[in-house]
Amino acid sequence: MNVGIPISALWPQASARPLDDAALTALYGRSGRPHLRMNFVTSVDGGVSVDGYSAGLSGEADKRVFGLLRMLCDALLVAAGTLRHEGYRAVRLNERRRAWRREHGLAEYPTLVVVSGSLDLDPAQAAFADAPVRPVVLTRADAVAPPGLTGVADVVRCGDDRVDLAAGLAALRRRGLGQVLCEGGPQLFGALTAADLVDEVCLTVAPLLAGAGPGRITAGDASDVRHLPLRHVLAAADGMLMLRYARDRP
Known part of the structure; x- marks a missing residue:
């Protein structure tokens, strides 16, 4: 299915024919490993x-x-600051994309994963309160959860003075969340690159x-x-x- 503004391949194999969703899916795909x-x-x-x-x-x-x-x-990773600033809502997909996931043995929705060293999070934000799949929060050992957060999300503690991102990703893999998409922000991107x-x-x-x-x-x-x-x-x-x-x- 091809929707909206045409997208064409320039490299490595150029084609003037617009790419449909099946072709785009094949180009991006899923990895066979974490x-x-x-x-x-x-x-x-x-x-x-x-x-x-x-x-x-x-x-x-x-x-x-x-x-x-x-x-x-499998999981959508985002920093708490980006979640707040960009006003993230619940991570939902349309029926066509949910059907694709079912056909490929995946849960209907990816799991939202939030990185927060301070746990300065609002459990009433739609990203948590309206989530179709219970979100996961990666935080450090001594961070204090605000009232109500553990009612809407799983809090995973990894790291002492800061969030240990390698340990956090390993914890996600143990949950079957090996294919992780990160949407930022810049500080999280920099920390993941440094690690x-x-x-x-x-x-x-x-x-x-x-x-x-x-x-x-x-x-x-x-x-x-x-x-x-x-x-x-x-x-x-x-x-x-x-x-x-x-x-x-x-």
């Missing part, structure tokens, strides 16, 4: 937001891939100049430079470029 995929959108000049929000950079084609990546994952946990980056480049002000898609402490091979380049009729970089782990 895998952490990042998904971000940026302006041409590297801005992470417009007027403070990432939505100003997105478009129809980007949203299509955004929804597809959510369909493919050498990032397997893949899906980056949409919006045909916009955001100007000075917005930060980058990654932030935090410096980390080693790592090679991430380019896997494909897609182009949308609205000028969006969708890039996928991924490494092969031994």
Whole structure:
């Protein structure tokens, strides 16, 4: 099924024919091993937001891939600050995408996983209160949960002075959540990179100049430079470029 603005492949195998959802699904796919995929959108000049929000950079084609990546994952990982700032609601999929998941032996919905060192979370936020699958919160050992949080989410403690992301991902794998999609924010992306946990980056480049002000898609402490091979380049009729970089782990 092909919906909305056409998306075509530019590389490695160029095709003028628009990609339907089946072709996009095959391009992005699922890994045969535990895998952490990042998904971000940026302006041409590297801005992470417009007027403070990432939505100003997105478009129809980007949203299509955004929804597809959510369909493919077991868990959707997001930092607490991004959850609050972007106003995350419950992670839900349409019937067509839920049917795809059922056909492939997956739960109908991915599990929302929130990283929060302080547990400064609102249990009444729709992301928790209206979730079709009980969310998971990764936090540090001594963080104090606000009243009501354990009623709507599983709190997993990993790390003492900060959240141990490697231990958190291992805890997710024990729950059967091996294919993880991370939507940020920049501090979480930087921490995952520093811990050498990032397997893949899906980056949409919006045909916009955001100007000075917005930060980058990654932030935090410096980390080693790592090679991430380019896997494909897609182009949308609205000028969006969708890039996928991924490494092969031994």
